[in-house]
Amino acid sequence: MMKHKQKQGYGCGLYAVANACNLDEFITEERLEKSKTGNVIGQLSKWMQEDGLPYYIDTLYYNHVGKKLPTSALGYKPNGEGINFLPVLLNVRYSDEGKNHLVGGKISKDGVLYLYDSLKEEMIETTLAKANRMYHNVYGLFLFMSVDTGDYVFI
Structure with missing residues (x-):
């Protein structure tokens, strides 16, 4: 199920972060208004800090003129005791x-990507490799990192 669906042509970053990290209060009218002209990863991280969250968004792979994620970026999945999901963000284009559109997701220990594209009706169960083929362009992959330790954030 997709908890946060986009109802306008802007603000996808807010929805992507809220869906990937289960942050129900992240999407506000003020932030949506500020998102009308577009958003950047730094601004999303700043809002996370303003909300008192102990993590920020970090780039795993990014190539603005790229078409697809490289094979080396398709195998990420969480492992370790008590870790269930690795929240991620993907930069995509439909043509x-x-x-530019930002979508959120959670990767399980078995490599299943629960993809939350706020322009779609439902969550999509897939993999990073399949998501890479699903969109015309997939040119960015982002993770969440702990402000205190610099470690990946898992949920």
């Missing part, structure tokens, strides 16, 4: 002329 060459399409707008």
